Amino acid sequence: KEKAEITKEQQAFMKVIVDSYNRHQIPQDVTKKLLQEQYSAEENFILLTEMATSQVQVLVEFTKNIPGFLSLDHEDQIALLKGSAVEAMFLRSAQVLSTKMPNGHTEVLEERIRNSGISEEFMTPMFNFYKSIGKLHMVQEEQALLTAVTILTPDRPFVKDHPAVERLQEPMLEVLRKLCALHHPREPQYFARLLGRLTELRTLNHYHTEMLTSWRMNDQKFTPLLCEIWDVQ
Numbered sequence: 001k002e003k004a005e006i007t008k009e010q011q012a013f014m015k016v017i018v019d020s021y022n023r024h025q026i027p028q029d030v031t032k033k034l035l036q037e038q039y040s041a042e043e044n045f046i047l048l049t050e051m052a053t054s055q056v057q058v059l060v061e062f063t064k065n066i067p068g069f070l071s072l073d074h075e076d077q078i079a080l081l082k083g084s085a086v087e088a089m090f091l092r093s094a095q096v097l098s099t100k101m102p103n104g105h106t107e108v109l110e111e112r113i114r115n116s117g118i119s120e121e122f123m124t125p126m127f128n129f130y131k132s133i134g135k136l137h138m139v140q141e142e143q144a145l146l147t148a149v150t151i152l153t154p155d156r157p158f159v160k161d162h163p164a165v166e167r168l169q170e171p172m173l174e175v176l177r178k179l180c181a182l183h184h185p186r187e188p189q190y191f192a193r194l195l196g197r198l199t200e201l202r203t204l205n206h207y208h209t210e211m212l213t214s215w216r217m218n219d220q221k222f223t224p225l226l227c228e229i230w231d232v233q
C-alpha cells in the first residue's frame with residue numbers, strides 16, 4: 001500500500017518543482033511575435049533563436065530551484081546544464097506546443113518551424129518527438145518532473161560526482177513513478193513510455209549538433225548565451 005502512496009514530503013518536494021516549472025515561462029511577447037504576420041525563413045530562424053535564448057534562461061532558473069542542485073559541485077552544475085540544455089528545451093517546447101496553445105496557434109507555429117531553414121532530416125525526428133509527447137497527455141506534474149529528471153542525468157559529459165547526481169535523480173524518478181500510477185491507472189506501462197521519450201530526446205541531441213555545424217556553415221547567427229550553452233565557437 002505505502003509503495004503507491006505519495007508521502008507528505010514527496011508532495012512538498014514535487015510542489016517546489018512544479019511551481020518553479022510553471023513560474024518560469026517564456027514571455028508571451030516572444031511567442032506572440034512568432035504568431036504574427038508571415039516571415040521569411042531568415043526571420044523565422046531569428047525568432048526561433050530569440051525563443052531558444054529565452055528558453056535557456058528559463059531552464060537555468062528552473063534548474064536552480066531543483067532541490068539539492070545548488071549544493072552539487074559547481075563544475076558539475078555547469079556540466080549538467082550544458083549536457084541537458086538541448087533535451088530540456090526540446091522537451092519543454094514539445095510539451096508547450098502540444099498542450100498550452102490556443103487552437104490555430106499550433107498550426108501557425110508548426111508552419112514557422114517548417115519554414116525556418118531547419119533541414120528536413122532534422123525536422124522529421126523533431127516532429128515525431130513532438131507528436132509522441134502530445135500523445136502522452138502528461139499532466140503538468142509529470143512534465144515538470146520529467147524535465148527535472150532529464151537535467152539530473154548523471155552520465156552527461158564531464159560530470160565528476162555521478163553518485164551525487166544519482167542521489168538527486170532517484171527520488172524524482174520515485175515520485176514520477178507514483179504520479180504515473182496515480183494519473184494513468186489503466187496504463188501500467190505509462191512510466192516506462194515516459195522514460196522511453198528520454199531516449200528519443202538523446203537522438204535529437206545528436207541531430208541538433210549536426211544542425212549547429214551546418215548552420216555555422218551558412219553563417220547563421222546565435223546569441224552569446226546559446227553559443228555558451230551549445231559550445232558554438
Ligand SMILES: O=C1N(Cc2ccc(-c3nnn[nH]3)cc2)c2ccc(Br)cc2C12CCN(S(=O)(=O)c1cccs1)CC2
Pocket residue numbers: 025026031045048049050051052089090091092093094096097109113118126127129130208211
Ligand atoms: O523553436 C522550437 N519550437 C517552437 C516553440 C518552442 C517553444 C515554445 C514555447 N512557448 N512558450 N514556451 N515555450 C513555442 C514554440 C519547437 C517546438 C517543438 C519542438 Br520538439 C522543438 C522546437 C524548437 C526548439 C528550438 N529549435 S532549435 O533547433 O534549437 C533552434 C534554435 C534557433 C534556431 S533553430 C527549433 C525547434
